[in-house]
Structures are given as C-alpha cells and as structure tokens.
Amino acid sequence: MSDGTQQPIEAPRSDPAVLALLRERFPEAVLATHAYRGDATAEVAPASLLEVCTFLRDDPALAFDFLVDVTAVDYIGSVPRFEVVYHLYSLPRNHRVRLKARVPEESPRIASVTSIWRGANWLERETFDMYGIHFEGHPDLRRIYLYEEFQGHPLRKDYPKEKRQPLVTARDVAAPQAARSEARDRERYGRWQ
Amino acid sequence: MGPSHPSTHGTVKITLKLDGERIVDSQVEVGYLHRGFEKECESGEYYKAIPYTDRLNYASPMINNVGYCLAAEKLFGVAAPIRAQYLRTIACELSRMSDHFTCIGAAALELAALTPFLYCVQAREQIWDLHESLCGARVTTNYVRIGGLQSDLQPGFEEICRAKVAAALRLFGDVDELLTKNPIFRDRMEGTGALPAETLLAYGVTGPLLRAAGVPYDVRRAEPYLVYDRLDFDVPVGASGDNYDRYLVRFAELRQSARIIEQALRDLPDGPVDVEDPRFRWPAKGKVFNRMEELIDQFKLVTEGMRPPAGEVYQAVEGANGELGFYLVSNGTGKPWKCRCRAPSFSNTQALRDMIQGALLADVIPTFDMVNMIGGECDR
Numbered sequence: 001m002s003d004g005t006q007q008p009i010e011a012p013r014s015d016p017a018v019l020a021l022l023r024e025r026f027p028e029a030v031l032a033t034h035a036y037r038g039d040a041t042a043e044v045a046p047a048s049l050l051e052v053c054t055f056l057r058d059d060p061a062l063a064f065d066f067l068v069d070v071t072a073v074d075y076i077g078s079v080p081r082f083e084v085v086y087h088l089y090s091l092p093r094n095h096r097v098r099l100k101a102r103v104p105e106e107s108p109r110i111a112s113v114t115s116i117w118r119g120a121n122w123l124e125r126e127t128f129d130m131y132g133i134h135f136e137g138h139p140d141l142r143r144i145y146l147y148e149e150f151q152g153h154p155l156r157k158d159y160p161k162e163k164r165q166p167l168v169t170a171r172d173v174a175a176p177q178a179a180r181s182e183a184r185d186r187e188r189y190g191r192w193q
Numbered sequence: 194m195g196p197s198h199p200s201t202h203g204t205v206k207i208t209l210k211l212d213g214e215r216i217v218d219s220q221v222e223v224g225y226l227h228r229g230f231e232k233e234c235e236s237g238e239y240y241k242a243i244p245y246t247d248r249l250n251y252a253s254p255m256i257n258n259v260g261y262c263l264a265a266e267k268l269f270g271v272a273a274p275i276r277a278q279y280l281r282t283i284a285c286e287l288s289r290m291s292d293h294f295t296c297i298g299a300a301a302l303e304l305a306a307l308t309p310f311l312y313c314v315q316a317r318e319q320i321w322d323l324h325e326s327l328c329g330a331r332v333t334t335n336y337v338r339i340g341g342l343q344s345d346l347q348p349g350f351e352e353i354c355r356a357k358v359a360a361a362l363r364l365f366g367d368v369d370e371l372l373t374k375n376p377i378f379r380d381r382m383e384g385t386g387a388l389p390a391e392t393l394l395a396y397g398v399t400g401p402l403l404r405a406a407g408v409p410y411d412v413r414r415a416e417p418y419l420v421y422d423r424l425d426f427d428v429p430v431g432a433s434g435d436n437y438d439r440y441l442v443r444f445a446e447l448r449q450s451a452r453i454i455e456q457a458l459r460d461l462p463d464g465p466v467d468v469e470d471p472r473f474r475w476p477a478k479g480k481v482f483n484r485m486e487e488l489i490d491q492f493k494l495v496t497e498g499m500r501p502p503a504g505e506v507y508q509a510v511e512g513a514n515g516e517l518g519f520y521l522v523s524n525g526t527g528k529p530w531k532c533r534c535r536a537p538s539f540s541n542t543q544a545l546r547d548m549i550q551g552a553l554l555a556d557v558i559p560t561f562d563m564v565n566m567i568g569g570e571c572d573r
Contacts, residue, residue: 119395
C-alpha cells in the first residue's frame with residue numbers, strides 16, 4: 001500500500017496566467033510558484049504582501065474582489081515556522097489564487113489585509129486566536145472563539161490536544177457586571193426598605 | 194441579545210448600543226460552539242474527519258460530507274465513479290432543501306408565525322426520511338467516502354425520492370400561501386437588512402445573501418463539480434438584497450433543487466459506487482471476515498490510513514449558505530497536517546453588524562434569520 005503514495009509533487013501542467021502576471025510584475029517579491037492539482041499558488045515575501053494584494057485586487061486582468069479565506073499552517077521545526085495562507089477568488093474573471101507568506105516563530109507578524117478586503121477582519125482574528133500570529137494594522141485584533149484568559153494558541157503543533165486550561169472563576173469574569181446590578185437593585189428597591 | 198435568546202436560532206451574542214429602539218452600534222460575538230474541529234481532524238486519519246464534517250451544519254450535512262471528500266479526492270488524485278457522483282449530487286440537493294426549509298421555517302417562527310414552521314419541519318422530515326434511506330441516519334449522515342459512498346441505493350429509492358420531494362414541495366406550497374403575501378411577514382422583511390453587493394462581497398458574503406443582492410455567483414455554475422455541468426438549472430437572483438429578497442431566493446432555489454434531483458434520478462447510470470483501487474475502497478464486511486486479501490486491505494486502511502502525496506489543495510462547493518471550502522495540507526503521512534474548513538456562516542455573520550446598523554431593534558430578528566448562522570459551522 002505504501003508504494004506509489006510517496007510520489008513527488010507533480011509538475012504544473014500549464015502555468016496559470018495569474019502566476020505569470022504576478023511573477024512578471026513582482027520578480028523580487030514572488031519567491032516561488034506552483035500549480036499543484038491545478039491550484040495556482042504563489043509564495044510572496046511578507047514585506048511586500050500589501051503591495052501584491054493591492055495589485056491582485058485592482059489590476060483589471062486579475063480583479064480578485066473576493067477574499068475567500070485567511071488561515072495559517074504551522075510547519076514546526078522548519079525556519080521560518082509559520083505560513084499565512086490567503087485564498088482569493090475573482091468573480092469577474094472566475095479564477096482563483098492562493099498566496100502564502102512565511103513568518104518566523106520569534107516574531108510572528110505580518111501586515112493585515114483588512115484595508116484591502118474588509119472581510120479579513122474576522123478571518124485574521126481567528127488566525128491570531130488559533131496560531132498567535134499578529135496582524136499589524138488590524139483594527140480590532142482580539143481572540144474570536146476563545147476567551148481572553150485562554151493560555152496559548154491551540155492549533156500550534158506544540159499545543160497538546162488534551163491540554164487542560166486553568167479554570168476561570170465566574171466571579172473574575174462577572175465582577176463588574178455584578179457590581180452594576182447591585183447598584184441598580186439598591187437604587188430601585190432601597191426606598192421601599 | 195444572547196447567547197441564548199428565544200428569538201435567535203444559534204448561539205451568538207449581539208451586544209447592542211441603542212438610542213430608543215434605534216441601533217447605534219453593535220458587536221457580534223461568536224465562538225460559543227467552538228469545539229476544535231481542525232485540531233480533531235489533524236489528529237486522525239483522513240477518513241476519520243468525515244463524521245466531524247456532518248456536525249458542521251446539521252441542516253445540510255451531506256454537502257459538508259461531499260465538500261470534504263472532494264477535497265480529499267483532489268489531494269489523493271482519485272475520482273469517484275460516475276454513479277457515485279450522481280448520487281452525491283442528489284444528496285447535496287436534498288440537503289440544500291432541508292437547509293432552506295430550516296431557515297425559512299425558523300424565520301417564520303421567530304416572527305411569531307408558528308404554523309409555517311410546523312409545515313417546514315414536516316417538509317424537512319420528508320428529506321430526512323430520504324437521508325435515512327440513503328445512509329441509515331437522519332442528521333449525522335456520514336454518507337460519503339473518499340473515492341465513493343458508504344453504500345448503494347436501497348431498492349425502490351427512486352420512486353420514494355420522487356414522492357417525498359413532491360410531498361415536501363406540496364407542504365412548502367402551503368408555507369408559500371401563508372407567508373409570501375402575508376402583510377405582517379412582508380412588513381418585517383421588506384427593506385430590512387439590505388447591504389449593497391460591493392459591501393457584501395468585501396465581507397466575503399456568498400450564497401443566497403449575495404445572490405439576493407443581484408450577484409449570480411454560485412460555485413455549481415462558476416466551477417462545476419460533481420455532475421452539475423450536465424444538469425439544467427437556474428441560479429435565482431434578487432434585486433434589492435433585503436430580507437424579503439433573501440427569502441424569495443431561497444424559495445426559488447428549493448424548486449431548482451427539486452429540478453436537479455429529478456434530472457439526476459432520470460439520468461442515474463448503473464455501475465459501482467466505489468473506486469476499484471484497494472488503497473481507497475473499504476472492502477465489504479462479509480469479505481473482510483472470510484477472505485485474506487480483503488482482510489489485509491481493511492487492516493492496512495484502518496491502521497495506516499490512506500496516504501496522499503505531499504501537497505495542498507483547496508476545493509470549494511456551493512453550500513446551502515454560500516461557498517463552503519476545504520483546504521487540506523498533506524506532508525505525505527496518513528493524517529492531514531492541516532484541515533481547514535472555510536465556513537460560509539462565518540463570513541456571512543461578520544456582515545451582520547453592518548446589516549443592522551441604524552435599524553430598529555426588531556429588525557435584528559429577520560436579518561439574523563436570513564443570515565442563517567449555523568453555529569456548528571461558524572464556530573467549528
């Protein structure tokens with residue numbers, strides 16, 4: 001069963017036009033491209049991400065008006081460790097592209113694309129929550145699924161699946177709210193007592 | 194409002210800042226149903242993720258099954274036989290119908306119309322009877338396999354399917370008469386929750402919400418998968434994009450789904466529903482117990498899993514609420530290194546804040562209903 005499963009990545013059958021345009025426009029910033037199984041993919045230098053994304057959205061031949069997804073992959077043990085992955089789709093042109101940018105473990109930071117596609121807001125918050133990658137220039141970078149007191153980032157490969165979290169007491173979370181409702185009760189019922 | 198509010202289906206908290214009854218600002222908080230879908234998928238073999246995918250969206254589990262298996266097949270480089278492709282198409286459209294019944298029924302209920310909800314649930318029961326006939330389960334289907342299907346059809350499925358779909362549409366005809374021209378329903382739905390198409394697109398909103406605003410984007414049409422390119426169907430679009438248009442688009446899609454099912458049943462070819470390749474096909478139980486080769490195949494599949502080449506793929510399908518995508522990264526072992534689900538509800542819910550900005554408090558209910566946030570999928 002194991003023979004034949006470890007094939008090398010197949011060579012791109014045809015170079016998609018999107019990748020050719022990207023390489024032509026950004027010979028320096030586009031580090032590598034491939035079209036494995038027909039998915040056009042470009043790895044870009046993180047410093048040029050915004051420039052590349054703006055071009056992808058605004059160039060009439062590309063017109064990527066729809067940011068489908070933002071996520072990250074943890075390649076633990078390799079340097080740089082994390083890869084931030086963007087999936088884009090163009091409604092007018094009906095084509096897709098995947099952008100990837102590597103960020104290092106010691107300072108996992110990359111520019112936020114919220115200024116280009118508004119929908120990046122929650123997607124980047126989720127990536128921050130799960131992988132601890134900071135999106136610079138994000139208007140509201142907070143955890144989205146987990147609570148503020150959660151320790152660590154669960155989709156990192158060095159976060160054990162069975163790990164327990166310290167309990168957060170209800171009082172810690174609800175203290176300001178409890179004080180408010182006590183004050184309100186005093187105000188409302190105090191004069192009857 | 195929330196996380197558990199009587200007039201919202203789905204667990205979500207909306208913190209509203211009000212001026213009288215007018216919404217000045219709001220904040221939508223999700224995550225109450227977060228259960229680590231991706232972490233769980235990464236820790237098991239490829240085939241073990243399939244049951245988790247039905248739990249993403251209880252109203253249209255088959256579409257999630259199909260989406261994940263198509264992504265895995267793209268990664269492995271296998272294709273299911275043509276009969277399986279047709280049956281998957283039927284399963285997907287049944288799920289789409291059940292999702293729209295749920296959405297419209299719940300919307301009517303939350304606008305205080307109980308009767309249409311009962312009819313919708315009854316119509317949904319017809320669809321779930323068909324799920325049961327296909328795979329033995331009504332909601333947690335686990336029907337699709339990498340390279341095929343769990344099982345072939347029960348004898349006589351075609352006739353039962355035609356009858357049940359017709360019964361569901363008949364029930365829905367009653368819902369139509371109760372809702373579509375109902376002045377109270379229309380007052381609550383018309384002119385509320387609308388956003389321009391560009392704003393929706395900037396937020397990544399897809400599905401009936403985007404089509405109601407006039408953009409005919411449908412993955413089934415733009416990048417046909419399964420056998421959608423061989424079937425004849427329309428992509429209904431709206432004009433103003435308000436809640437009433439969203440309702441009408443879902444309504445029209447129900448009829449299109451029934452049309453697709455009818456054509457797929459008519460053209461359904463004979464043949465196997467699983468690939469021949471023993472690296473992907475689950476051998477029949479009887480053979481596993483009685484024959485050496487099948488026993489070995491089964492043992493290898495269970496212990497080692499299927500091994501794809503190293504690489505990455507993204508596969509999109511048209512979910513009932515928009516583009517549902519799976520992004521798989523393989524490092525050549527039997528377990529996915531990364532299994533990401535691009536959930537339509539997540540991006541759609543993100544636009545909720547803009548949809549209710551400046552509206553009345555009561556408008557939150559129909560807008561949230563038409564966004565149709567499915568907690569399992571939004572929070573993963």
